[in-house]
Amino acid sequence: MRFLAGRLIRLAILLPLVAGSAFTLLSVSPVDPVRAYVGDRMNRVGPEQQALIAAKWGLDQPPLVQFGRWAGNLLQGDFGTSMIFSQPVAEVLIDRAGTSLALMTLSWLLAGAIGFALGIVAGALEGSWIDRAIRTYCFALASAPTFWMGILFLMLFSVALGWAPFCCAGPPGVVAADVTLADRLAHLALPALTLSLLGIAQVTLHTRDKVREVMASDYATLAFAQGLRRLPVAMRHGLRNAALPALTLQFAHLGELFGGSILAETVFAYPGLGQATVLAGTRSDAPLLLGIALFASVFVFTGNLIADILHHALDPRQRRLADAVR
Structure with missing residues (x-):
């Protein structure tokens, strides 16, 4: 408490x-x-x-x-009225938060799942060409701006190949109530993939380091002596040791996720809080910008709080430290 x-x-x-x-x-x-x-x-x-x-x-x-x-x-519970949308800021936040949270949730899940899997493989096969390829991929992603990757994805998947819609959260001209789940997912896929790239790199590299530590441990050496291959050993012992740090990093990553969503939503004309933030800043809509700033602060704070709670609850060393302080 x-x-x-x-x-x-x-x-x-x-x-x-x-x-x-x-x-x-x-x-x-x-x-x-x-x-x-x-x-x-x-x-x-x-x-x-x-x-x-x-x-x-x-x-x-x-x-x-x-x-x-x-x-x-x-x-008194009044966030003010947005000059841009001519409606209460609270209503704008509610309308757009759902759209942004859908984008950030899918990106968060993609970054965690893909990054964790790549990290396990890279750590288990340290020094191999697969490890080098994964690390090169991650370093390239970590240095690539989100908006630039979004533009490349638009040019490739939307313009050149025609595989994905090029904008919006649904087909243009269709009432929101008539937009199907398949349409929503189709319009969500490309922005979510773009937004997840930085998180994939961070989770992969962090998980790889944890798995490398496991592979150098005494019990891993004993498993190798019994004839087990590196990947099965990493799956058996590395998953448990790397899962908590990766999950903690995922929740701590929510701040960067919200910041990246501003760029992704702008590139893909996705009608969420990120796009509203840009409009509020460029058109000096103080009530809306302040409302979004408070929402973003609570959002990032919640992610960091969950990360801290998980770290203290699941790591025995933290529990012993807390008991010693008390």
């Missing part, structure tokens, strides 16, 4: 800092909120109308007053 209470106190301190930092960056941005709100019609909007727009959204007030008003409303 003390561990959880300490983490919650950190979250309570973190959220105001995140909100204040995000609002400060937005307030010093060169983007004019009124001009961004009006868009191409700016030449047809007179000074009086611009003043009315600024007054409607509270943009005529000093930044501290704007932030104080937003914080006061937040304490």
Whole structure:
């Protein structure tokens, strides 16, 4: 309980800092909120109308007053109203969070499953051409920008081969209620694959190191002396030893996953929180950007908290350390 209470106190301190930092960056941005709100019609909007727009959204007030008003409303459960979507920020978050969570969940599962399998094979066959090929693949993935890989995948699988849709979360022009599960998965596949690439590299390399340690242990040497091959030994002894670090790394990876989703959703025009973040930043929609910043903070905090809980609960050394401290 003390561990959880300490983490919650950190979250309570973190959220105001995140909100204040995000609002400060937005307030010093060169983007004019009124001009961004009006868009191409700016030449047809007179000074009086611009003043009315600024007054409607509270943009005529000093930044501290704007932030104080937003914080006061937040304490009452009101996240404000999005200037871009003209609807409550809470509704925008709910509508788009489901789409983004579907993308991030599939990417998270792909990165964990593929990365763990490649790590087991690379660690078991250390020094072989398979190990070298997997490591080269991982180093190349780790250094490749997400948006660049997304563009390459679009050019290859959507434009050249025509195997996957090139945008959106469903067929354009089709009402969301009429979009089938098969259509959703087809539109989800390419963004999820793009987003999972960095996670695959991290999990693979981390798992490989853990399996290498197992393969150099005394009980692995005994298994080799009994005639067992390297891959069966790695599957029998390496899975258990590498599973916890890989799972912990997966949950700790949620922060990078959310950041990568912004780029992936932008490249594939995927209507999730990532795309909304870009719109909120470029069009100076303070209530929406602050709402997304708080959501992202809670999301990343939850992932790190789960990783810490798993590490403490499943690792005997951590339990003994905690008992000694108490």
